[in-house]
Amino acid sequence: xxxxxxxxxxxxxxxxxxxxxxxxxxxxxxxxxxxxxxxxxxxxxxxxxxxxxxxxxxxxxxxxxxxxxxxxxxxxxxxxxxxxxxxxxxxxxxxxxxxxxxxxxxxxxxxxxxxxxxxxxxxxxxxxxxxxxxxxxxxxxxxxxxxxxxxxxxxxxxxxxxxxxxxxxxxxxxxxxxxxxxxxxxxxxxxxxxxxxxxxx
Numbered sequence: 001x002x003x004x005x006x007x008x009x010x011x012x013x014x015x016x017x018x019x020x021x022x023x024x025x026x027x028x029x030x031x032x033x034x035x036x037x038x039x040x041x042x043x044x045x046x047x048x049x050x051x052x053x054x055x056x057x058x059x060x061x062x063x064x065x066x067x068x069x070x071x072x073x074x075x076x077x078x079x080x081x082x083x084x085x086x087x088x089x090x091x092x093x094x095x096x097x098x099x100x101x102x103x104x105x106x107x108x109x110x111x112x113x114x115x116x117x118x119x120x121x122x123x124x125x126x127x128x129x130x131x132x133x134x135x136x137x138x139x140x141x142x143x144x145x146x147x148x149x150x151x152x153x154x155x156x157x158x159x160x161x162x163x164x165x166x167x168x169x170x171x172x173x174x175x176x177x178x179x180x181x182x183x184x185x186x187x188x189x190x191x192x193x194x195x196x197x198x199x200x201x
Contacts, residue, residue, distance in 0.1 A: 045093060048131050048135050049094050049131070051087075054086045057127045057131035058078070058082060061127050067120055068120075068123065070104045070122060071122045078127075085124065086127075100121065100122075101125055103121050104120045105120075106118045149163070
């Protein structure tokens with residue numbers, strides 16, 4: 001079987017008549033097993049490729065916006081053909097015929113005057129990445145330490161600093177002066193616009 005072909009998807013869409021997706025407006029409900037038994041591992045791809053999971057993944061990609069990849073297909077264009085795209089994408093994932101597209105390289109200016117190379121995947125590949133993350137996160141995130149804050153759902157650098165200050169207040173495993181903690185934190189985020197710190201509070 002051939003790899004998924006985005007052109008064929010839109011040819012099929014055109015033959016059936018244009019129209020927006022009939023996917024529900026409300027958030028699709030997704031219940032996934034978090035056990036580590038063999039059944040969970042066997043069914044992992046089925047969970048990733050399920051319609052409910054792919055719809056949630058598309059909604060996350062849509063919220064993040066972003067530029068098109070090498071195929072020049074926008075999030076809006078994918079939304080207009082969502083049902084057909086997700087149907088063929090799900091089949092390609094389960095049948096192991098899905099192949100990602102090359103990543104479009106873009107250079108953006110850095111604060112120091114240099115350039116940073118970014119890679120922009122096509123929208124459909126971003127849906128697949130998000131779909132995988134949604135399933136795997138439910139499995140491995142509960143195994144992380146409660147003291148871990150990096151790149152985790154509903155956790156942030158602000159929360160990590162507050163937790164450290166709380167430990168310091170109660171003399172637990174981080175007996176650091178508040179001023180020292182805040183000075184270090186302010187140094188790390190001095191170029192960030194996400195939050196502001198006051199030293200000595």
